[in-house]
Amino acid sequence: MENTVIINSIGNATPGASKVLSDALKVPQDYILKLLYNAPSILFQKVDKATAEKAEDTLTKLGLDVSICSKDDEIDLTTELIDISVSLDNILMLPKIIEQLAFFLGCKQAEVLNLMLNEPSIVLGNVSVATAKALQKRTDANVHFSNPRKDLYTILISKQAENTQLKNIEKVLKTKATETDTAFVIEDVSYDHSQLLWRQYQANKTVKLLNQSHQLVTIILEDFDVTNEAHTTFLTEKVGMPAEILSDVYEALPISLFENVNNIQASAIMDDCASIGLTTTIEKDFNFKKKLHITEIEDAENVTKILAQFIPEKDLPKANATSWTSNEEVPPLIARYLLAQLEQIECNPEIIN
Secondary structure, eight states, X not given: OOEEEEEEEOTTOOTHHHHHHHHHHTSOHHHHHHHHHTOSEEEEEEEOHHHHHHHHHHHHHTTOEEEEEETTSOOOOOOOOEEEEEEOSSGGGHHHHHHHHHHHHTSOHHHHHHHHTSSSOEEEEEEOHHHHHHHHTTOSSEEEEEOGGGOOEEEEEETTSOHHHHHHHHHHHTSOOEEOSSEEEEEEEOHHHHHHHHHHHGGGTOEEEEETTTOEEEEEEEEOOTTOHHHHHIIXXXXXXXXXXXXXXXXXXXXXXXXXXXXXHHHHHHHHHHHTTOEEEEEOOXXXXXXXXXXXXXXXXXXXXXXXXXXXXXXXXXXXXXXXXXXXXXXXXXXXXXXXXXXXXSSEEEEEO
16 A cells, blocks of 8 residues: 655654655755754655654654555645744843754754844744744744735835835835834835835845844733732732732832843733723834943953853953943843843943933
């Protein structure tokens, strides 16, 4: 009886499995990688049962999720190709997550970091949902995925763009751009329009595209009632605020409720807040270059040690310095990682735009 061997997903395998299969089947490794990341996909067709079972056993030992279908089985290989991004709840987990992603992607950790430094941090593109679900099981990062052709985009137009270029883009999109400190911004642009503008203007870096499904945002708490049980329960149980500081929080409004949250997740959180009467808004940061400022430095040795991970030696704090501001800008991810470490020692650090 004729049988078909299906790769359902990459499962627990590493990209190294593609090398094994490439050598065994005498086919290009890139072809095998495409089969793995675009699973479900057919590896063997019209093979006898013994051969199919032997292949299944070998592939399973490599960590792949596979199945065998007979000629009477209905085979559905339809899959939606998606982009995958990651975000971190605990920025101090960055080294571990880089290691996990490098293992999954089969590349160097430095390459993973470069992917993550992009805004948003898309680490895989044009792969299957099965691959995203496999990654979710193998990393401590939050994994987000969507079909880029169905997504909406934000167009960031450089402040250095010629006025005629800005006007032409506004004309194509039939809307006016909003000016921020770092760029002119147009949101909710379709995939087709975003790609059209990218092809037209990317050569001179006039435009930058942000996939809004992968964008990270901040949720701002604008108002709440300290006597409302639903409000206080949400803030203490969902957010983790101590009950005894709620009055102080109210006096300090507005405050950041959640930072660096995936845009889609943020919308869901805001719906939950609205359902109980909490007033929240979303804040979007389009400045992807940050500086660090540190005052009250008491532990200069450890401050320097932390900064030296990403700051050139010539730009590190001078001996006996009690304050410091970075000369060079760094990506937001690096700024957040350094800030989290600096907050654990004797100094007063902050990120500045």
